[in-house]
Amino acid sequence: MLRRMWTIFVARNKEFYRDRASFGWSILFPFLVIIGFSFLFDQDRQAMYKVGLIGPSAQPERAARSPQYDDFRKTRFVEFVEFASADEALPKLLHHRIDMLVDPGAGEYWVSRSSPRGYVVEKLLSSSGSGSAQFKKREVEGIEIPYVEWMFPGILGMNMMFSALFGVGYVVVRYRKNGALKRLSVTPLSPFEFLTAQIISRMVILIATTSFVYAGCALMYRFECRGSYAALVFVFALGGFSMVALGLLIAARSASEEFAGGVLNILTWPMMFLSEVWFSLEGAKPWVKGLAKIFPLTHMVDCTRRIMNDGTPLSQMLPQVAVLAGSAVLFLALGSVLFQWQKK
Amino acid sequence: MNILEVNGLVKHFPEVKAVDGVSFSIPAGSCFGLLGPNGAGKTTTIEVIEGIQKRTSGDILYKGARRGPSFRQEVGIQLQNTELPQFLTVRETLNFYRNLYDRRADLSWLIEICRLEEIMDRDNWKISGGQKQRLLLAIALANDPDLVFLDEPTTGLDPQARRHLWEIVRQIRIQGKTVVLTTHYMEEAQILCETIAIMDHGKIITMGEPEDLLAQYARGSTVVLRGLARDDALSGLQCSWDRLEDRVEIRTENVNECLRELIRNDVDLTAMTIRSQNLEDLFLMLTGHSLRG
Numbered sequence: 001m002l003r004r005m006w007t008i009f010v011a012r013n014k015e016f017y018r019d020r021a022s023f024g025w026s027i028l029f030p031f032l033v034i035i036g037f038s039f040l041f042d043q044d045r046q047a048m049y050k051v052g053l054i055g056p057s058a059q060p061e062r063a064a065r066s067p068q069y070d071d072f073r074k075t076r077f078v079e080f081v082e083f084a085s086a087d088e089a090l091p092k093l094l095h096h097r098i099d100m101l102v103d104p105g106a107g108e109y110w111v112s113r114s115s116p117r118g119y120v121v122e123k124l125l126s127s128s129g130s131g132s133a134q135f136k137k138r139e140v141e142g143i144e145i146p147y148v149e150w151m152f153p154g155i156l157g158m159n160m161m162f163s164a165l166f167g168v169g170y171v172v173v174r175y176r177k178n179g180a181l182k183r184l185s186v187t188p189l190s191p192f193e194f195l196t197a198q199i200i201s202r203m204v205i206l207i208a209t210t211s212f213v214y215a216g217c218a219l220m221y222r223f224e225c226r227g228s229y230a231a232l233v234f235v236f237a238l239g240g241f242s243m244v245a246l247g248l249l250i251a252a253r254s255a256s257e258e259f260a261g262g263v264l265n266i267l268t269w270p271m272m273f274l275s276e277v278w279f280s281l282e283g284a285k286p287w288v289k290g291l292a293k294i295f296p297l298t299h300m301v302d303c304t305r306r307i308m309n310d311g312t313p314l315s316q317m318l319p320q321v322a323v324l325a326g327s328a329v330l331f332l333a334l335g336s337v338l339f340q341w342q343k344k
Numbered sequence: 345m346n347i348l349e350v351n352g353l354v355k356h357f358p359e360v361k362a363v364d365g366v367s368f369s370i371p372a373g374s375c376f377g378l379l380g381p382n383g384a385g386k387t388t389t390i391e392v393i394e395g396i397q398k399r400t401s402g403d404i405l406y407k408g409a410r411r412g413p414s415f416r417q418e419v420g421i422q423l424q425n426t427e428l429p430q431f432l433t434v435r436e437t438l439n440f441y442r443n444l445y446d447r448r449a450d451l452s453w454l455i456e457i458c459r460l461e462e463i464m465d466r467d468n469w470k471i472s473g474g475q476k477q478r479l480l481l482a483i484a485l486a487n488d489p490d491l492v493f494l495d496e497p498t499t500g501l502d503p504q505a506r507r508h509l510w511e512i513v514r515q516i517r518i519q520g521k522t523v524v525l526t527t528h529y530m531e532e533a534q535i536l537c538e539t540i541a542i543m544d545h546g547k548i549i550t551m552g553e554p555e556d557l558l559a560q561y562a563r564g565s566t567v568v569l570r571g572l573a574r575d576d577a578l579s580g581l582q583c584s585w586d587r588l589e590d591r592v593e594i595r596t597e598n599v600n601e602c603l604r605e606l607i608r609n610d611v612d613l614t615a616m617t618i619r620s621q622n623l624e625d626l627f628l629m630l631t632g633h634s635l636r637g
């Protein structure tokens with residue numbers, strides 16, 4: 001049994017790395033996205049600054065009648081984003097989602113210590129309303145995270161999602177369509193052995209490519225992982241496993257690549273957009289946030305971000321870890337029950 | 345001893361009765377040929393025996409008992425169409441399949457018998473149709489099987505490649521293995537098989553040794569007429585005839601009498617050929633249609 005699983009495992013690995021196009025792509029893609037985004041973001045910085053405002057007093061008419069504040073609000077190329085409280089807004093400042101945070105009611109502001117953009121907006125604020133009462137500067141507590149570093153776990157997660165779902169789902173469907181599975185079904189190989197070998201193969205591929213991309217980006221951008229690497233690997237592996245299992249579930253019966261491709265797209269797109277890889281769900285409707293929680297990618301990205309950016313220990317993320325593990329078991333169980341060698 | 349016995353095998357699909365009560369038994373070490381036109385039910389019959397499809401009813405006994413786990417270990421299978429793993433070489437593919445079994449055929453024996461020496465290190469997608477067919481045969485032999493199923497092993501091959509394959513099948517036979525093969529070619533069945541069964545519409549029409557079948561049904565000759573536009577000249581003919589696509593075939597046990605009749609009817613005999621009957625004629629006689637389109 002072990003020899004049979006090993007045989008399938010080795011063959012699948014060879015197929016993967018000899019398929020130059022998809023192999024190259026799975027490595028190159030995350031690099032391109034990260035390089036592209038860090039570049040785009042740099043461009044964006046030159047054009048516009050974001051300043052957070054706290055409280056209902058953010059509305060100009062209800063704001064403390066400070067000439068400095070009124071003047072500052074008229075500054076061009078500064079976008080003002082409103083927040084309900086400092087607790088909500090400060091993490092955004094730390095994560096460079098905004099460049100400065102102002103509480104007009106209290107006459108206070110926060111700015112990121114190391115951010116050149118923060119420095120510029122601070123100067124803009126202090127030079128507004130010539131000589132009238134000054135806003136007080138407050139120290140920011142916590143560590144600020146470069147935007148690229150905040151993006152990075154999301155991009156790795158997204159890449160894993162595509163690799164897991166398409167690499168397993170599509171491949172098994174193709175095997176079924178071209179009769180390779182039918183031929184295997186008349187050998188002593190059992191579905192369990194076959195599926196296990198597929199999972200292990202894809203897990204090894206996922207971990208290897210992810211580690212490679214991680215190392216590459218860490219060198220290029222001097223990344224820092226504030227939490228433990230063991231926890232990071234664990235969450236990536238668990239999340240990857242859950243998505244590989246989801247891929248197998250989708251591929252359990254279909255013999256049509258178009259159908260499987262459609263289902264995979266229907267799953268991957270919402271996963272990508274709702275898991276906060278690209279867009280923050282800050283201020284989104286509750287049902288959207290709820291929907292996001294059913295996707296393994298959401299939890300994986302959330303956990304890996306917290307480990308990398310904030311150094312959160314695994315023990316504080318047990319619910320998410322439980323969701324990932326639970327979904328993996330559920331997908332795998334359903335996938336193996338439904339699995340069929342042949343098209344019907 | 346019979347290595348395989350099939351009794352009243354039935355396989356119904358929603359729209360067709362693909363196999364409609366088929367029975368035969370195959371002595372160990374022999375070669376059994378299933379013959380029939382497209383859609384006769386040959387593939388379905390052997391796929392049900394192989395365990396790929398579920399039967400509707402009927403019994404299948406392998407070595408006198410129902411097929412157990414040992415069945416998969418001991419049979420070798422070549423499906424009618426199988427895709428090979430894309431990114432493996434021929435050698436890797438062979439080893440891949442060998443490693444799925446407990447009993448493995450000697451690699452050098454496989455290479456020699458299927459003449460794979462030259463292509464062993466070539467990628468699967470770079471080999472020709474004939475080479476692929478030989479590789480598929482080698483895969484079917486990867487577990488050194490007792491019973492080998494070959495579904496149309498020579499379809500699409502040129503005459504020489506076909507002859508190569510026949511040679512390989514003979515070699516397998518010498519090893520004492522039992523072979524079950526399907527084919528569209530009477531000649532092939534006649535050369536390779538001790539027993540042939542002719543199938544049409546899911547039923548076995550007749551079965552036996554090729555020589556016996558010929559002696560029984562096909563003693564006479566066949567007169568082939570080309571360029572005969574209308575059938576009415578043949579209407580009064582004593583012997584049976586069929587109009588095929590481009591020709592008329594008349595079967596007779598008395599050529600002289602038949603020709604006299606044709607001349608009497610003023611039939612143009614310019615493009616006429618006469619041959620002794622073969623299994624193809626037998627098939628035509630039994631089913632009323634030709635074996636290959």
Ligand SMILES: Nc1ncnc2c1ncn2[C@@H]1O[C@H](COP(=O)(O)OP(=O)(O)OP(=O)(O)O)[C@@H](O)[C@H]1O
Binds near residue numbers: 358360361382388
């Ligand atoms: N999975 C299936 N579902 C429905 N009908 C099927 C299925 N497989 C085969 N059939 C039908 O069963 C009949 C027998 O098909 P089968 O493939 O056994 O013929 P065959 O003798 O092998 O023909 P060929 O020489 O073309 O390979 C055909 O009418 C075919 O359309």
Ligand SMILES: [Mg+2]
Binds near residue numbers: 424
């Ligand atoms: Mg067939």
